Amino acid sequence: MDRNMKILVVDDFSTMRRIIKNLLKELGFSNIDEADDGVTALPMLQQGQYDFLVTDWNMPGMTGIDLLKAVRTDPALAQLPVLMVTAEAKREQIIMAAQAGVNGYIVKPFNGPTLKEKIEKIFERVQS
Amino acid sequence: MEQNTQNGRIAAAQALLDAARAGDEDAYATALLGLNQDTPLFDEVGRMTREVHEALMAFAEDDRLNHLMQDDMPDARERLRYVITLTDQAANRTLAIVEEAMPVAERLMDRSERLRQELTQIAAKEPENPRLVTVVHTLNSYLDSVLNSGDTLKRHMTEIMMAQEFQDLSGQLLLRVITLLEQLETKMVGLLKVTGARSASQSSTPGASSSASGMHSADELRAGIGPAVPQTAAKDVVKNQDDVDDLLASLGF
Structure with missing residues (x-):
């Protein structure tokens, strides 16, 4: 796994963006950008050569699930690994995200080791 | 039945019959109303209507x-x-x-x-x-x-x-x-x-609808329904990350 990969963290709460960013830094990643919803994130993804997307679900403007769908329908972004970190915990929603092509799903509240484990798992699969 | 009530009813029925025979529309309507007014149901509906009206007026003027x-x-x-x-x-x-x-x-x-x-x-x-x-x-x-x-x-x-x-x-x-x-x-x-009401505050735009029943439409789910609250957590909500992992594993993840 490339520790220099470019990561976009999308969440409408600045507290959560900051926490995720700090956890990623502890895991050795430092090339991290932030966006506060899908509307802001999508053009960044389209222009920014990102390697990994970490997104919340429930956000004003464009939700995480809509962002995921937009990413999967954009030929340039379709292969981008996407991890959802969200408080949305209905089984139906997790299935919805899986069907939309999510690579990993973490429910809040979560912790550092869980984030590490899911990221490692995602990149093991992407590379294999 | 009291003699007076009985006499009154016979008189009212007689008045209706007379008006019908005479072809007098106004008298017929009045007589019909007089007959109906006699029933307790009519009284009760009238009383309730009055109460609702008064309650609504009091509500508006409060x-x-x-x-x-x-x-x-x-x-x-x-x-x-x-x-x-x-x-x-x-x-x-x-x-x-x-x-x-x-x-x-x-x-x-x-x-x-x-x-x-x-x-x-x-x-x-x-x-x-x-x-x-x-x-x-x-x-x-x-x-x-x-x-x-x-x-x-x-x-x-x-x-x-x-x-x-x-x-x-x-x-x-x-x-x-x-x-x-x-x-x-x-x-x-x-x-x-x-x-x-005389004046009411300008209503603010209503937010996204969310049902109180705990059932969520696909649109609501797409928009996100927020964190699960312990007391209201339903069966279709995962309890922890292990549940998420199990569910995803069952989907071939």
């Missing part, structure tokens, strides 16, 4: 209600928003301090590690000097304890950082209560308008 709509409800929403702002400030302040403290602990650990290596090299050069060897040994065990404490400190700081997650979850829940208040306000204003 200044407290207008006050509630114009001041109290928006005020309550503002207060809740302020709670979100305060928790956001507190969480970010804590995170800023953790972000500053973390590198301090790391520097302390780095320098201790380097110092330990240097001292070990110095001691290795003069193995015949017992005092130096003893001092280096003592210093090294102190530096080991610094490294251990540094690790503990970093772990605790990570915990403090993760604890700030409450701000996101509580903020999302409060935003939902704010939306609910907005909807309630809009409905109350509508009711006030129907009953002809």
